[in-house]
Amino acid sequence: MTEQELIAGCKANDRRAQRAVYDRFSPLMAAVARRYCRRDADAEDVLVGAFFKVFDKIDSFNEEGSFEGWIRRIVVNEALMLLRKKHALKRAAELTEVNPASYSIPPVAAERLAEEDILNLLDGLPTGYRTIFNLYVVEGFKHREIADMLEISINTSKSQLILAKKRLREQLEKLGYPAR
Amino acid sequence: MSTNDSFDRQFRRTARGMRRRPSPRTWDRIENRLDSRRGSAGFRTFRPWMIAAVVLILAGFALVANGVGSSEYDPLAQRAESVEELDKAVGTINRIPDYAPLSEGRSDGELVSRNESRGRLTPAPKYRL
Numbered sequence: 001m002t003e004q005e006l007i008a009g010c011k012a013n014d015r016r017a018q019r020a021v022y023d024r025f026s027p028l029m030a031a032v033a034r035r036y037c038r039r040d041a042d043a044e045d046v047l048v049g050a051f052f053k054v055f056d057k058i059d060s061f062n063e064e065g066s067f068e069g070w071i072r073r074i075v076v077n078e079a080l081m082l083l084r085k086k087h088a089l090k091r092a093a094e095l096t097e098v099n100p101a102s103y104s105i106p107p108v109a110a111e112r113l114a115e116e117d118i119l120n121l122l123d124g125l126p127t128g129y130r131t132i133f134n135l136y137v138v139e140g141f142k143h144r145e146i147a148d149m150l151e152i153s154i155n156t157s158k159s160q161l162i163l164a165k166k167r168l169r170e171q172l173e174k175l176g177y178p179a180r
Numbered sequence: 181m182s183t184n185d186s187f188d189r190q191f192r193r194t195a196r197g198m199r200r201r202p203s204p205r206t207w208d209r210i211e212n213r214l215d216s217r218r219g220s221a222g223f224r225t226f227r228p229w230m231i232a233a234v235v236l237i238l239a240g241f242a243l244v245a246n247g248v249g250s251s252e253y254d255p256l257a258q259r260a261e262s263v264e265e266l267d268k269a270v271g272t273i274n275r276i277p278d279y280a281p282l283s284e285g286r287s288d289g290e291l292v293s294r295n296e297s298r299g300r301l302t303p304a305p306k307y308r309l
Contacts, residue, residue, distance in 0.1 A: 018214070022207055030206075031198035047202055048209045055214060105187045113191065115198050137188045138195045 003067055010058045018055050025068060026051070029075045035134050036079035038123050050078040076139060080131070080149060088127040089150055105169050112177060124171050129164035136161050 001009070001020060009017020026047065033046040053074050061070055083089050113121075122130050135141045135149070136157075143157040150157070 013218075015211075015214075019207070022210065026202050026206070027199040030200040030202040034200055035195065035198075044203060044206055044209075047206055048213070051210045052213045052217075055210075056217065113194055115194060118191070118195050118198065134195075138192050140192070 004063070007058065007061065007063065007067060010055055013055075021054070022051055025071050028068070029071060032072060032075045033079055034119065035122055035138065036076070036083065036131060038127075038130075042082060046075065046079045046082055049082075050075040053078065072139075076135075083127060083131060089131060089152075105165060105172065117175065121168055121171050121175075125164055125167055128160050129167060132157055132160040133164040133168075 001017070006017050006021050006024075010021060029050065030043065030047055033043040033050070034040070037043040037046060050071070054071055057074075061067065080089075122134070125133065131150070132146060135146045136143065141149070143154045143161075146152075146157045147154045
């Protein structure tokens with residue numbers, strides 16, 4: 001079935017089409033959810049809530065955009081809602097002075113980074129750092145958008161990203177990745 | 181800064197390429213939620229405005245029914261009637277008896293009060309007949 005046929009099937013509440021959409025996108029979305037949630041059970045809750053919303057709100061999907069991008073956005077929103085519900089995003093600090101040398105990470109480290117290492121690295125970050133790192137680096141949101149989404153200041157978003165990168169650099173060094 | 185950007189890009193590429201197999205029960209949970217939504221769809225079709233509309237319609241019916249029923253007994257709602265007809269209509273009402281003055285004096289010539297003893301109610305000697 002083509003993507004358009006799957007979407008039409010979902011709009012008609014066809015269970016086979018819904019299952020096909022789930023089969024096609026759930027491995028990718030499970031990884032997205034897991035990047036935001038340290039616990040597998042939380043990631044599963046996010047995935048369940050997100051796919052339910054996908055099928056429930058399928059009529060609001062504008063078919064001019066990317067279906068995968070639309071689903072991903074729902075998954076990210078669902079993950080942020082869960083983190084907010086658990087008050088995991090409460091503590092956020094702002095930095096006044098920043099030395100870029102303390103958080104710069106050589107690209108060669110990322111080239112060699114295995115997928116499992118990525119999860120381990122992200123799991124080693126506090127929730128606030130991990131969330132902003134994910135939103136900025138992986139999803140590609142701007143600090144202004146992140147500030148709106150998380151109801152924090154733009155400076156807090158920038159500070160959290162710098163702290164996340166500083167922590168990542170320390171962890172990469174421990175894992176034996178080149179620091180310079 | 182460019183080194184940071186390329187780290188970000190590389191990290192992004194690797195992270196976005198990640199896949200994980202969700203547990204088999206995940207789909208079951210989604211399906212359960214979809215089924216329960218379908219089950220409650222019947223209730224969800226009854227919106228508050230629909231309930232309000234039904235209540236208003238019922239109230240309207242009740243008012244109309246009451247109005248029709250009570251109009252038979254409302255004298256203001258009836259057509260004008262001649263005096264003879266009105267006489268017939270009120271003929272069954274008990275008339276108040278015409279005024280008849282009380283005759284002075286009584287055969288026994290005594291006043292009686294529940295609170296006073298009979299002796300104290302006796303008129304003074306100079307007023308006695």
